Amino acid sequence: MDPNEERRFMKAHKAHYDNLHFVRDSMQGIQERCVCGKRLLHERAPAEVYDYLPGKRFFTCKEYKDDVMHYRQPWVCAVEEELQIMKTRLEKCEEHKSLVVKLEVxxxxxKAEVEKLIARVSELEYAA
Known part of the structure; x- marks a missing residue:
């Protein structure tokens, strides 16, 4: 095999696997758009599919093909992940809130100490 052709082949495979990794990592929570840029549809599984509960809901890419490059995420999983993300954000906000209260105190x-020092300096200046 020609070295240049082999290099192009390896780059194409690396790009493909990088995209797979990106898709897998980005499937957290409720997405607005697919990785390809198309909007996601809210769909239900047909009643005649028996490998899971009939009427199971999905977030599915408009251009979905079973090639792992488009989203088809179960609704329940997306909602659970979104709740977990929101819970983590809430915990961080509570930590920040407690820090703000400490800083205010x-x-x-x-400020009270500065006022005391200013009063002491004015007493010393008056005495001198």
């Missing part, structure tokens, strides 16, 4: 204490 510390700021109030420092």
């Amino acid at each position: 510390e700021n109030h204490e420092l």
Whole structure:
């Protein structure tokens, strides 16, 4: 095989696997658009499919093909992941809120100390 052709072949495979990795990592929570840029549809599985509950809901890419490059994510999984993401964000917000309260208390204490120091300096200036 020609070295240039082999290099092109390897680059194409690497790009393909990078895209697969990107698709897999991006399938968290409720997505607005597929990786290909198409919008996602809310669909239900037909009643005659018996390998899972009839009427199971999915977020599916408009251009979905079973090639692993487009989304078809079960609705339940997406909602669970979205709730987990929101829970993590809420915990971080609560941590920030507690830090803000601590900083406000510390700021109030420092302001009181500065006022005391200003009063002391004015007393020393008046005495001198």
